[in-house]
Amino acid sequence: MVYSDRILCGPMVRISSLPFRLLALEYGADIVFSEELIDYRLTQCIRVENDLFNTIDFVVPGEDRPMLQIHKGREKGRLIVQLGTSDGQRALNAARLVENDVAGIDINMGCPKKFSIQGGMGSALLDHPDKVKQILETLVNNLSIPVSCKIRCLPTLEATISLVRTIVTTGVHAITVHGRTRDERNNDQCREAFIQRIVQECPSNITVIANGGSTVISSYSDIEKFRLRCGPCHGVMLCQSAMWNPSIFRPNGLLPIRDVAKRFLEISLEFDNLLPNMKYVLQRMYGVADSQNVFYDRILATETEAQLYDLFHMKDEYEQSMIGERQLWREKLRSRL
Numbered sequence: 001m002v003y004s005d006r007i008l009c010g011p012m013v014r015i016s017s018l019p020f021r022l023l024a025l026e027y028g029a030d031i032v033f034s035e036e037l038i039d040y041r042l043t044q045c046i047r048v049e050n051d052l053f054n055t056i057d058f059v060v061p062g063e064d065r066p067m068l069q070i071h072k073g074r075e076k077g078r079l080i081v082q083l084g085t086s087d088g089q090r091a092l093n094a095a096r097l098v099e100n101d102v103a104g105i106d107i108n109m110g111c112p113k114k115f116s117i118q119g120g121m122g123s124a125l126l127d128h129p130d131k132v133k134q135i136l137e138t139l140v141n142n143l144s145i146p147v148s149c150k151i152r153c154l155p156t157l158e159a160t161i162s163l164v165r166t167i168v169t170t171g172v173h174a175i176t177v178h179g180r181t182r183d184e185r186n187n188d189q190c191r192e193a194f195i196q197r198i199v200q201e202c203p204s205n206i207t208v209i210a211n212g213g214s215t216v217i218s219s220y221s222d223i224e225k226f227r228l229r230c231g232p233c234h235g236v237m238l239c240q241s242a243m244w245n246p247s248i249f250r251p252n253g254l255l256p257i258r259d260v261a262k263r264f265l266e267i268s269l270e271f272d273n274l275l276p277n278m279k280y281v282l283q284r285m286y287g288v289a290d291s292q293n294v295f296y297d298r299i300l301a302t303e304t305e306a307q308l309y310d311l312f313h314m315k316d317e318y319e320q321s322m323i324g325e326r327q328l329w330r331e332k333l334r335s336r337l
């Protein structure tokens, strides 16, 4: 049930950290995904309850920044952790660490990056249905929470359907289909007809989520149009259109990017987000909203958090956050960075 009839904010490396996920939830996303976490890296983490932020942090000993931070209240029942893996047992070890804190586990079977493919992860799995089966069955048979996977299309419909037939035998709750092949880029057309056929192929207890529509989704109502064209399928996952302006999840319409950016910076203060992540996310937002790149360049030029908050006329909020318990915690962390 966690996946069905939902609008989801999908996994994005360097974007989908806690502040961005909370922003997407605040604007109306039903479910949010973590960025892809590599299984063996996650298994190195210890689980720490962070009372100051009301979060559960997964931290590699010796590293001060958590690899994953989950909000105990605001993300309850709404966070899916995505894993990069090439092996069922390793994925299970990683999933068990977070099992009690998340709503589901997703396996990335679409990443075309060299790092993933060389490790037999991401889209490398699309060529190995036996591996896909081993990973998904190991998770489904041993976890108490729903399991899903995110695939890309194979070059032919027949090959794609054949893979889907394998996946549906494993007991997964949901399949997200990015309607492009491994060799296609995000500006290539999304293969909506492939997704439509996959919906027909899947039994009714499996949720099919369409992904890859961001280039044609620029308003809330476009989400439903995309869903209908892709089946209709049972859910839509947005990535880039959420990255460009996360208020896309608002039924009442998009907010100006400056308002969205300011809210992102407020949440970032709440969780002590670091300058590189704030700049990265804001640059992705302004890369599209600001066609002249004027503000983009000004964000790029900031060298301190104080400068960044000043750019958005939020100096007071920033200085306020530097007082008291939060500040002591910051200093402790940074002295070890």
Ligand code: FNR
Pocket: 010, 011, 012, 013, 014, 015, 034, 035, 036, 082, 108, 109, 110, 111, 150, 178, 186, 211, 212, 213, 214, 215, 237, 238, 239, 240, 241
């Ligand atoms: C991605 N994508 C991605 N996919 C995935 O399964 N795990 C990940 O960690 C990432 N990371 C990531 C980072 C960034 C910055 C982008 C833009 C994309 C792919 C993403 O989830 C999605 O499949 C594609 O962007 C297509 O969907 P949209 O953007 O058309 O909604």
